[in-house]
Amino acid sequence: MIRQRDALSKLPNYRQGASPETDDVVKLSSNEVPFEPLAAVKQAIAAEIDTANIYPDMMATALRERLAQKHDIDPMQIAVGAGSVEVASQLIAATCDEGDEVLFAWRSFEAYPVMALTHGAEPVMVPLTEDERHDFDAMAAAITDKTRLIIICNPNNPTGATCSHAEVEAFMQKVPKDVLVVIDEAYEHFNRDPETALGLDFFKRYDNVAVLHTFSKAYGLAGLRVGYAIAPIEVCDNLRKVCVPFAVTALAQRAACASLDAEDELSERIEQLVSERERVIEQVRETGWNVVDSHGNFFWLRLNEDTERVLGVLFEYGVLSRPFHGEGLRITIGDPAANDRVVHALRAAHELISA
Template structure:
């Protein structure tokens, strides 16, 4: 007789990793499906990780004290305001487990980060997706109207994944001020380094003004540490205390901690790469527009093509050219910004596919 498993798991969709590309027609394959930084770690970061390898027979510092001191100094917050995890997605899970009890509600815009409904359901809470507005942004008025006495957490993704839409500072300020103070508002800023909109909402500023705000950051994107898994929350000390209780013990490895410290120390060098990626994002955006693609403006390291019914066919064209993208059948596709060579290939496919995409920008 098979072991009885928890009821309800069959209804939880597994989180999908971005597909790896397959070589096609002798072309070098490019993976543009996971929003990874296309550039390898800086030498100083590699050296820091290599130096830590010799002690990997020992458990890491569970408090991540040295890393916490570096992050605290970077954002001018207290160490007591910081909780770490294996990527910001694991810290998001900590937040849900620390705040929401079974049956409570966790709200988020939709479509947004795919992990939100998965993490919520695994925690026994109820996901409450609120449709995006007609421009593809968070419908903050609709989200506010959807708050109930069961709402415990609201995720606000800025810039939004997968379409790169950005939220204005004034709009989020008004939203947070209107949300009951016993509801946690999480500003998820996985892509903040690529957000150059001067009017954008800034999570740490909201945190300083509103005790019921927490901020999520990751080292996976701009810092290029996706393979080491490192993220953190900035939150009030009493919440951080509970996040640490909900965290997987020793979940942040010593290698990840050293890589994080070295990355913060090399911020100016990393900024040079970020600047290149932002410039490439704008070049690809303009090129996709010129090719007739229904692409939306973005403040992240990816672009959203609002291809709707033509999504599957368009994704196949990219696959035939050795490029993997993140396709959502019937909705659209997300294309990560890669190296200039990868981006040139994206634009070549887009020009060849001109007129093949049905639908249009919402």
């Protein structure tokens, strides 16, 4: 028997959203956007293909410079990874020794506890409030002398709820100055809450704040894997030590730069998704469901013991959603036809549940 780490026996596998087996099924289980990459992005990728025999620039210099300009920060305050999930993993590796604690709200992004356990850290998961938001008082109360990293997911996956500026500001007063607070803004482009906390604003005002951004969501590059942290320089230096070398390909770096050059075109797509989200949530509410406001490219149905039944009805209508067994379903906003299908399916599901 090969000796492996005992800790892994209690580690769940990260579950990828279900994939369609037939053409008539829409995949709304992974918070992907329904658009192909922009033409300019495809061209940039094609132009890079000929250098695929060469290792990429590990520092992602051009991309970091471009991002530094956009956010008005020093390029050394940016560290990249193969998706923001890899950067989150780097952040845990850089801050936690065995037994140290990573604190976050729960339910939230499924990868957080998996990554904490992978690094030998303890996930400390603080239940959301009844209205599906971060419970900052309970999070502050859960800070111990072992807490090394706190993750705030804004907007929160899977509930879509935001954290307000006032809430995060008050919370920061209670966080020890040597504990890093990471604001994960994977869905920031879809966030229309005027009261929201903005990661960059906190980063610029606090020495112990980092922000996570990704090209996977609004920029539509989930398949190319590129994300980044905005963090204090001494943290970024360590992220570069613990990262997987060469994980961000030259293709991904070029595609990310081309996307930053095409922000106007991308904003139109984002606006379409945001207006579809509002339409779908309104229509789903009209069918009788109670849905909290969402600021991501998805919405959350708290279903508890009805989760499996509603999952089944959506599946009958050809919709793959993301179940959290015994808790609820997260449904990604897709193209208008897919969204119509969701509304029809949820109307039928509501009739079934209420019968």
